[in-house]
Structures are given as structure tokens and as C-alpha cells.
Amino acid sequence: MKKTNVTMRDIADKLGVSNVTVSKALNDKEGVSDELKSKIKLLADEMGYRINAAAKSMKQGLSYNIGIIIPERFVGRTQSFYLTFYKHISKVLEERNYSGILHILSAEDEERLVLPRIYYENKVDGFILLGQIGSEYVEFFKDNDIPRVFLDFYTDQSDIDSVVTDNFYGVYEITNYLINAGHKDIAFVGNIYSTSSIQDRYLGYYKSLLEHRISLNHDYVIFDRNEKGEYIEFELPDPLPTSFVCNCDEVAYNLINKLEKLGYSVPDDFSIVGFDNDIYASISEPKLTTVAVDVEMMSKTAVDLVIEKIFDKDKTSGRVLVKGNIIYRDSVKTIKDKVKA
């Protein structure tokens, strides 16, 4: 049992020095002899001294806490993506001597434009907002001058500092890969009017086609969901392509199941790629070749950005793109030398 409530004063008294000297020693500041400094540190340890963050915080006007906001709809039984994000955020925060207060934003609060209590209580120095958030809420958030960075958030609202995956480039690269494997008849699967992120992925696919002088076939754009985001039955084109670029792994997973029910086999009859490298990429048969979002780099970027903004209110970054990495697995077959029927 360690004694609670050991203060700098207590340490100072025992050593016959002032609390100022103790503060300087414990914070490794100038103005204390090395000898005294280590004596103080030793005694602090012995006495089980723990700094009072609240006192420091009040004096400095800084809490060394960052609020992480995740809308509750991303916290489902099948959604673990954002916990992984939080893990990396938390790790970087730790390295910077910050802590993360994780706030799950309820649908109700999001609708009624209620900011988290940690804002009204000045418990955090800045915010990282994870995932897609209603644009009204974002506007409302912007009315306050607290530093904030949006992570994995797509919007056309300007003057927002955000860190996002390079959707465009990722799909561009993976489509190139398909073409290099001999594919020419390549479909894109996704509702290209549904989200900005799907749109960018589609455009990456299109750019790869353009570069290889493959003309865009509108029958090869296969919708996966309606405007509400609900999945719909795939309407497969006739004739079928040899490969499918899916806008996400879950849809790739669904497509594989659909094709196999129709008696086809992946990758023998069709090559399929996804995006996200989430659980669906691993539970599908065969496992998916896909684009892995670089969660680690994105998290690090977001944390460093928000901390910079805390110390320089005028700092802006705009939209920062982080490149993903292709993960090669078993859902693509090279057909370079195959004679097509």
C-alpha cells in the first residue's frame, strides 16, 4: 500500500529544499545540480510520489488529453476497425505523453448537435474525429476553436484538416496489378454515387483503365448498394468480365459467395480484389488480395497534426492522403498466357 497524497512539498520538506527545486528536478529542467536532482528523484520514487495532473493542468492551461470521437454506428458487433485505429492512436499519444479519452458519439447527440461533455469541461486539448460524421455536426464543431483533426473522414467541406487513405491511388495500383496479370475485362463493383470514398476508388480504377487504353464499359460498373447504403442483389453483366475490382472487402466477400452459388470458382473463373483488408478479406474463400489501409501511419499523422495545432492555433494541414499497401493473397489468377475462348 503506497501512501496517497504525497506532494512535491513533502519531498522538499524531507530534503530541506523548496518545492520549486523539486518541481524542476522532477521535470528535468535547468537549475538544479545533478546530484540534488537524482537525490530528489530517488526520494520521490521511495515515497511513491505521483504527480497531480490536475494541478499541472490548471497551471499550464493544458490537460494533455486528446478526445477521440467515434460515432456509435461504427461500434457494432462486426466492426472492429476503429478499435484498431484507437490502438495506434493511443500508442502515439502515449509516446507524446498524452492520454486518449474515447467518446462514443450517440446517434442522438450527433443529430441534436450535442458536443461531448469533455469539451464543455475543458478536459481535452484537442479532438480526433474518427469516421464519417454528419456534415451539420461537423459545421457545428467547427464553430469552436478547439484543435481538431478528422481521421478516415471523407467530405467536400473545405477548410477541414483531415487524414484519409488514398482511395484513388490504392485502387489505381490494384487495378494495374490485375491488368499486369493479364486481365482486360475488369468490372468495378460499388455504387459510384453513394459515397465520396467509393467515387474516388472508382476513379482510381478508371485511371488505370485509361492508362492502359482499355475503354470504360458502363455494363461493367456493378452496383452493390442503394442510395441508403443497403446492399442489393448484384446484377451481373452478360458477357461476364474476367475480374472484379470491389470497392470494399465485404462486397468482395458477398460477390465470391454469389459467384460460387452460381457454380463458378474464384480465382479460376474470376479474379477478385477488395479494399480495406478487414475481416472479410480473411474469412473469404479464397482469401482476398486487397488494399490494406495504413492504420498506423494514419494514426500517427493525425496525432501529430492535432498536437501541432494545440501549440500553433493557426496551423492547418488540409487533406493529408496516406497511401495503402496491396496485400497479395489468393483471389487473383494470372491469365497472361491463357488463350481466351
Add this chain to the structure above:
Amino acid sequence: MKKTNVTMRDIADKLGVSNVTVSKALNDKEGVSDELKSKIKLLADEMGYRINAAAKSMKQGLSYNIGIIIPERFVGRTQSFYLTFYKHISKVLEERNYSGILHILSAEDEERLVLPRIYYENKVDGFILLGQIGSEYVEFFKDNDIPRVFLDFYTDQSDIDSVVTDNFYGVYEITNYLINAGHKDIAFVGNIYSTSSIQDRYLGYYKSLLEHRISLNHDYVIFDRNEKGEYIEFELPDPLPTSFVCNCDEVAYNLINKLEKLGYSVPDDFSIVGFDNDIYASISEPKLTTVAVDVEMMSKTAVDLVIEKIFDKDKTSGRVLVKGNIIYRDSVKTIKDKVKA
């Protein structure tokens, strides 16, 4: 843009009262006329007043933060269970005017017995520890007198306050359900020496058997993993039972796949139940009848316990069991009236 740094003093000055009165009004304490109180609240709103949690915290010696600790191995791509837990914890915390600082405990810190920095900085009033944690770490944690509650944590270490799912009762109930559906030849799937939680589930199964005068057949205890927790090939008994009680959904999912590869069909040839109601219960074909952990009630219980302990250091609760609920889906077939071959 709201002005930052509005203090109680500023409000007091504008109204020609003292900051004490403002403090009382804003905290709804006695000693201010209703008229003045509402005038103060109105002006506070208008001026964009936000309380300084650090100042309050220092004065009261309470941070109104709770540290939530999750070992990093529970934060994988396929593990979203604990984020769901956090969501419910966070919601209750919110209702109690607390905030949650989520700390992901690295494997390294767990091994080296490093407590989270939030402890050493007095940033939290108590801890909720989620999931299984090394016993040395637990012992080390106990050396400190900060309130702590273990959630979804199984151990034989005594004098630990914990909130756990009633494994025993859950499997007891779901085995009863199988028996009522006409099953008599029921296997249990799990390594009964592996974890305390699997052991309890096994004993619930056994109790149900006992109650129905069905004798325990040791061939019907099928191991799913080795001592290290790595999954192994099932060794199916001969003759086969008509149903399987699996110690968790993931294993039930694996078993279904194994049986279907062998040419059997579930639930026509075999009925199968799981435990946890996690993602494997939903992605399996057919969907699993299983026991859902009552995450909401467990979270609420844990939060209320830790808060009680903050205000009454001597409060202990011991091991609190929370009952799960059977979720009926498609993996069980009634064979009551079926003539057996």
C-alpha cells in the same frame, strides 16, 4: 468563435456578484435565490462559459475520469467484442458525469509490470480492467490502493472485485434447451483444462446432464485447443452424438465447417450451440443458437461498482455474476418425435 477562458470570475464581475455565488449557481447548490441562479446560468451560456475541470479536480481531489484497460491482444482485427463493452461502459460513465480514458495495455507493459501513466499522473479515480490479464500484473495492480474492478475476467485469485458472465448457468440453460428438443447424446466441445471459463461452461453442461439423468460420456468431451490455446483438429467420437455444446461461437463455427466438409448438414444431422453471440454466430451457416453475454448489464454493474469504491474505499463486492440470454437461431433441430435409426 467562442471566447476561450471565460471564468466564473468574469461572470461574477459582469453581474456584480462574487465568484462563490456563481459557483453555487452553476452547480445547483443551496444558497442562491432562484432568480439570481437563472440569471447566472443564462449569462454563463451567453458568454460561452466552460468549466475548468482541472481546477475543480484539484480542489476536490477527484478527476471524474475512469481508466479502462484492455490488453492489446484483445484488440485484433477480428476482435470487436471489447469495443462494444467500452461503448456501454462509456454510456453509463456519461450518465454519471464521468469520462473514460481508454488505455490499451501493451504486451510489453503487461510483462514488465508497468502501470499505465494515467495512474502515475493521478488522471483517473479508478480503473476497470477488461478481459484476461496476467496474474502477476493483477497482483502488482493490487499493491496500489486505487479502486479497480475487473470485467469479464476469470481467476482463482481471491479478494478481487469482478463482474463476469455466468458461464455455468448459461451453458446449463442452453443444454437444458437441447435436451428439451429431444437430444440425449450431447457432446461438449472445448479443452476443459484450458481456462477457468471453459471449465465453468463444461460444468454447466454436466449439471444439465445430471439433472436429466443422462450419464456423462467421456468420449463426448471433445478438445478444441491445446494447452497453449491453439486450435487443434477435432477428434470426433464414434458413434457420433446428435448435438454439440461448443464452449464458444468460433469453435462452433469451425465445427460446422468441419462437419459440412465431412458431408453432414447442420442442423439436419446435428444440432450445435455456441456461446458469446459474437460475429461467428452470425457468419456461420446456419446461424448459431447461442448464449449472448449481457454486455450492457455487465458494463453498468462494473461502472457503478468502481464509483462506489471511489467514495467508499472499503467497499468490496467480490465476484458478481451476470446472467446471459439465449439467442434462438437456426442451428438446433427438435428431434423429439423423430424415430432414431
Add this chain to the structure above:
DNA sequence: CTGAAAGCGCTTACAG
């Protein structure tokens, strides 16, 4: 290299 003084913004206990 060391320390006395002031102050961060609240709340508590007490006096009127």
C-alpha cells in the same frame, strides 16, 4: 544553482 512570491480557477467552510 536555489527559492520566495504569485497565480492558475475552482470549492469549501465559515461569517454575516
Add this chain to the structure above:
DNA sequence: CTGAAAGCGCTTACAG
């Protein structure tokens, strides 16, 4: 019903 005083435990700026 209202307020003056003290103090929570630090850090900062300045003086020696």
C-alpha cells in the same frame, strides 16, 4: 441569501 478567505498542488518569472 451572499461573500471574504483560504487552499488544492503545481509552474512560471524573477531575484539573489
